[in-house]
Amino acid sequence: MKHLMRTIPVMAASLCLATSVAMAGTLDDVKAKGFIQAGVNGDLFGFAKPDEKGVWRGLDVDTARAVAAAVFGDADKVKYTPLTAKTRFTALQSGEIDVLTRNATQTLSRDTDLGLNFVQVNYYDGQGFLVPKALGVESAKELDGASVCVLPGTTTEQNVADYFRVQKMNMNPVVIESTAELSKAFFAGRCDCMTSDASQLAGIRAVAPNPADYKILPEIISKEPLAPAVRHGDDQWMDIVNYSVLAMIEAEELGITSANIDEMMGSTDPKVQRFLGVSPGNGKALGLDENWAYNIIKQVGNYGEVFERNVGVDTPLMLERGLNALWTNGGLMYSPPFK
Amino acid sequence: MQATTAPEKIPFLRDPTKRSILYQLVTMAGVALLGYYLINNTLINLERQSISTGFEFVEKEAAFEIGESLIDYSAADSYGKALLVGFLNTLIVSCIGIILTVVLGTILGIARLSTNWLLSKLAAAYIEVFQDIPVLLQLFFWYAFFYEILPGPRQALDLLPGVFLCNRGMIFGVPHYHPAFGYAAAAFVLSCIAVWFLRRWAIKRQDATGRTFPLFRASLLMLLGLPAIVWWLGGAPTEMNVPVLSGFNFKGGITISPEFTALLLGLVLYTAAFVAEVVRAGIQSVGKGQREAATSLGLRPGRVMHLIILPQALRVIVPPLTSQMLNLTKNSSLAVAIGYPDFVSVAGTTINQTGQAIEGVALIMIVYLIFSLSTSAFMNWYNKKIKLVER
Numbered sequence: 001m002k003h004l005m006r007t008i009p010v011m012a013a014s015l016c017l018a019t020s021v022a023m024a025g026t027l028d029d030v031k032a033k034g035f036i037q038a039g040v041n042g043d044l045f046g047f048a049k050p051d052e053k054g055v056w057r058g059l060d061v062d063t064a065r066a067v068a069a070a071v072f073g074d075a076d077k078v079k080y081t082p083l084t085a086k087t088r089f090t091a092l093q094s095g096e097i098d099v100l101t102r103n104a105t106q107t108l109s110r111d112t113d114l115g116l117n118f119v120q121v122n123y124y125d126g127q128g129f130l131v132p133k134a135l136g137v138e139s140a141k142e143l144d145g146a147s148v149c150v151l152p153g154t155t156t157e158q159n160v161a162d163y164f165r166v167q168k169m170n171m172n173p174v175v176i177e178s179t180a181e182l183s184k185a186f187f188a189g190r191c192d193c194m195t196s197d198a199s200q201l202a203g204i205r206a207v208a209p210n211p212a213d214y215k216i217l218p219e220i221i222s223k224e225p226l227a228p229a230v231r232h233g234d235d236q237w238m239d240i241v242n243y244s245v246l247a248m249i250e251a252e253e254l255g256i257t258s259a260n261i262d263e264m265m266g267s268t269d270p271k272v273q274r275f276l277g278v279s280p281g282n283g284k285a286l287g288l289d290e291n292w293a294y295n296i297i298k299q300v301g302n303y304g305e306v307f308e309r310n311v312g313v314d315t316p317l318m319l320e321r322g323l324n325a326l327w328t329n330g331g332l333m334y335s336p337p338f339k
Numbered sequence: 340m341q342a343t344t345a346p347e348k349i350p351f352l353r354d355p356t357k358r359s360i361l362y363q364l365v366t367m368a369g370v371a372l373l374g375y376y377l378i379n380n381t382l383i384n385l386e387r388q389s390i391s392t393g394f395e396f397v398e399k400e401a402a403f404e405i406g407e408s409l410i411d412y413s414a415a416d417s418y419g420k421a422l423l424v425g426f427l428n429t430l431i432v433s434c435i436g437i438i439l440t441v442v443l444g445t446i447l448g449i450a451r452l453s454t455n456w457l458l459s460k461l462a463a464a465y466i467e468v469f470q471d472i473p474v475l476l477q478l479f480f481w482y483a484f485f486y487e488i489l490p491g492p493r494q495a496l497d498l499l500p501g502v503f504l505c506n507r508g509m510i511f512g513v514p515h516y517h518p519a520f521g522y523a524a525a526a527f528v529l530s531c532i533a534v535w536f537l538r539r540w541a542i543k544r545q546d547a548t549g550r551t552f553p554l555f556r557a558s559l560l561m562l563l564g565l566p567a568i569v570w571w572l573g574g575a576p577t578e579m580n581v582p583v584l585s586g587f588n589f590k591g592g593i594t595i596s597p598e599f600t601a602l603l604l605g606l607v608l609y610t611a612a613f614v615a616e617v618v619r620a621g622i623q624s625v626g627k628g629q630r631e632a633a634t635s636l637g638l639r640p641g642r643v644m645h646l647i648i649l650p651q652a653l654r655v656i657v658p659p660l661t662s663q664m665l666n667l668t669k670n671s672s673l674a675v676a677i678g679y680p681d682f683v684s685v686a687g688t689t690i691n692q693t694g695q696a697i698e699g700v701a702l703i704m705i706v707y708l709i710f711s712l713s714t715s716a717f718m719n720w721y722n723k724k725i726k727l728v729e730r
Binding site for chain 1 (some may be wrong): 402414486506586672687691
């Protein structure tokens with residue numbers, strides 16, 4: 001019986017998985033087809049969303065672009081697959097995409113059961129609550145009995161249920177698949193509050209009919225390290241994606257920006273020389289050109305530039321660096337040495 | 340001479356019976372091989388990506404809340420129970436949806452054939468409009484209609500005493516639990532059985548003596564009267580669980596959510612347009628002479644419809660009606676787009692939290708297969724029952 005229970009579902013999905021290619025050499029596959037297929041959110045302002053001209057913009061988009069710059073020397077060689085919270089892991093598992101940069105939280109079960117490898121976190125987030133100011137609520141602890149708009153298929157559903165259980169409060173969730181539909185229902189007053197990662201709430205508030213009418217409550221109820229992910233079983237590809245993110249962090253620490261990078265090529269600092277491939281070694285170790293890190297910073301920028309451009313205080317999202325500052329500034333962004 | 344008496348030996352491949360058996364065996368082997376290849380390949384792929392498989396997750400704590408549930412459910416219950424909640428939510432929306440669709444579709448179908456020009460054209464316009472707009476758009480429309488038009492709970496419309504309408508749904512009072520209601524429900528079931536026997540007796544008596552019996556009025560009296568008497572004997576409890584505004588929302592009473600209403604409305608209005616066409620086709624398939632003959636025998640128009648037209652029309656109506664019922668059930672999976680926690684929605688959350696996509700999708704397929712097969716089985720039984728008895 002147990003065997004039967006295992007085979008029936010297997011039959012169901014075997015059609016899609018049966019066709020998936022051998023996953024050993026993602027780098028070779030990517031080079032052969034000439035671009036990176038990146039799974040992104042597609043509807044999240046500041047992280048991944050096409051602008052009015054159809055150009056993809058956002059922190060997650062720039063992360064995928066950094067990988068393309070490292071592999072091809074051209075950050076534009078990325079094709080984007082917009083994925084829902086539900087389909088994202090399946091898309092990666094089945095080989096439909098090469099890398100997942102879709103504000104996905106790293107967790108133990110995803111790292112193991114799902115067969116994924118998460119790399120360096122590109123945004124440290126936490127789940128919060130967005131409420132209309134008119135509701136007159138100052139703290140999440142006053143939300144007993146509230147209707148809560150929740151995006152499905154994320155850790156958010158579980159976190160919010162846990163939080164209300166611990167606080168011995170009741171909630172009535174309204175779960176809608178698409179961010180756009182959910183936001184519309186929330187702005188129309190279907191729910192008292194909306195819960196998601198704080199960065200996402202900031203993005204949703206930015207597109208509200210009147211952003212000033214809404215506020216994010218101070219309680220952050222979860223740890224959400226958002227990180228790019230790749231499939232299990234291809235260590236070289238994982239290294240490339242991991243160090244593409246780390247290169248942006250290291251560059252910020254070394255003071256290298258897209259503006260000053262050509263001057264920095266003449267730097268006498270051995271750390272900078274190694275980083276930019278002036279003294280070779282790093283590129284060969286990764287299986288890439290020696291100027292891979294140069295290409296990332298020149299074409300995409302360092303982490304600070306990417307952050308400020310997409311989600312920083314001067315953008316509609318108005319997010320502070322906070323946990324995402326460099327470790328030297330009291331944040332968590334820390335890169336191992338590039339040697 | 341001998342050759343003509345002995346039966347001629349037919350070569351194996353020329354014998355149509357043996358040949359067809361051979362072809363079937365080859366096809367079956369091919370299908371089995373393909374199946375084995377797919378399963379084996381998937382298992383290997385899953386193994387290599389170290390994705391765990393199996394249904395062990397069903398007993399783990401679900402740890403997520405569900406917006407509406409017919410049974411007691413909390414985040415501390417198992418995934419299995421959460422899936423049951425989703426199953427029941429799909430079941431109730433499909434059952435109510437099918438009943439309303441058949442009623443509305445029949446009315447529309449008959450109206451479409453009405454000799455009244457306005458009525459017939461209105462029905463035609465309805466059918467064209469609702470058939471042509473994708474059902475997902477209709478769902479979005481009704482859902483947006485509810486949350487955009489209706490006020491918040493603090494400004495809820497007080498329709499009747501104890502009945503409130505707001506963007507959280509329709510909230511109304513229900514009687515407090517009392518044993519008398521249980522007895523009344525039992526009395527209702529009893530009177531249903533009694534009515535069934537009464538009907539058999541009435542038909543038998545009419546066949547034997549020709550005397551008719553006012554069956555409808557007597558049945559109605561029994562169905563309503565008996566439970567009412569039992570309720571009165573049980574102490575006539577009238578205490579109500581009335582909803583009151585507390586905090587953000589109403590507490591107490593029963594809430595019919597805008598998600599449920601929007602889904603039900605969208606599905607019923609959409610599918611009824613198709614059912615109306617099915618009903619119209621069925622009625623039109625009955626020859627005009629049948630009606631004229633029945634009328635000339637002196638039957639009243641209601642009786643003509645009931646005794647002559649409908650029994651013949653139903654043979655044409657039932658098979659396509661079954662497929663519309665199945666469509667409604669399957670379309671109810673669009674619930675996830677407007678936030679109603681149906682089986683697909685709950686299974687989706689389960690898949691994401693546990694990562695068991697293959698198992699989850701298999702469960703979804705099995706559940707819809709169960710819904711479809713049981714609807715088909717019932718309708719096939721009904722179809723056989725109404726089949727024209729040829730003498």
